[in-house]
Amino acid sequence: MKKINFPQLFLHIFLLICVAAMIVPFLYMISTALTKDTYIMPYPPILIPKTFYTGNFKEAWLSNNFFRYFLNSLYISLISTVLSLFIATLSAYGFARFSFPGKEMLFNVYLFTMMVPGVLNIVAQYTVINGLHLVDTYSGLLLLYVGTGIAGNTFFLRGFFESIPKELEESIIIDGGTRWTIYRHVILPLSKPALATFAIFAFEGTWDEFFVALTFIKTEIKRTLPIAIMLFQGEFATKWGLVFAASLIAVVPVILIFVVFQKYFIRGGIQEGAIKG
Incomplete structure (x- = not known):
């Protein structure tokens, strides 16, 4: 059984968290841009809208x-x-x-x-x-x-x-x-x-x-x-x-x-x- 390299594992987890911290807000922005008549920011955030509306663009x-x-x-x-x-x-x-x-x-x-x-x-x-x-x-x-x-x-x-x-x-x-x-x-x-x-x-x-x-x-x-x-x-x-x-x-x-x-x-x-x- 291969030994787990914990320092490398923790580094990958940390990098994945950093990537998510940068990508999730961008996905939220895309989702909101594809939502019709969004006058308030939905909470909790919706990353995938139910319907895709391109009229905002x-x-x-x-x-x-x-x-x-x-x-x-x-x-x-x-x-x-x-x-x-x-x-x-x-x-x-x-x-x-x-x-x-x-x-x-x-x-x-x-x-x-x-x-x-x-x-x-x-x-x-x-x-x-x-x-x-x-x-x-x-x-x-x-x-x-x-x-x-x-x-x-x-x-x-x-x-x-x-x-x-x-x-x-x-x-x-x-x-x-x-x-x-x-x-x-x-x-x-x-x-x-x-x-x-x-x-x-x-x-x-x-x-x-x-x-x-x-x-x-x-x-x-x-x-x-x-x-x-x-x-x-x-x-x-x-x-x-x-x-x-x-x-x-x-x-x-x-x-x-x-x-x-x-x-x-x-x-x-x-x-x-x-x-x-």
């Missing part, structure tokens, strides 16, 4: 320009993620491979900016954006999202780039390649796991961002989804099925982004990728 999508706010957030999040990826990878590659005066000092400045809470910068940011006449514009919002993320993204990617063997780059230089060739055909292909992680967090951070969008976007039709959900909850606070349906719609793009990029998390080490390349 249609009503939420068509209420209060919700679909327009959804598209606004999707537009801003996608562009912000792409620009952040491009700028951060160039910056991180520069710090990982090039030597120039003040390199470490500049990198330490990057690290220092990461320690300052974002809310403390809001007045200075508003002054700069207002001086550029970019308040209430998507350009101003993108400038803030991309600019404020460069330091952390560079820090995150620099360490990964430094782990890539320099011999791969030296062989390309010997064959007449340039640094741009190395960046496109060595650094980026071998960094797919890091870039996938970066893309998920960059997209989610922009998609869920509320405070900056609320401060800098004044025109109603330009609002992003987090602001729309806040206003949605204020207007339909008693119709929980409608509120939860709107919240579930807002979660869909984040889930899709994770599904698209999660395959890169299980790939082998960088040496294996180098051999395949």
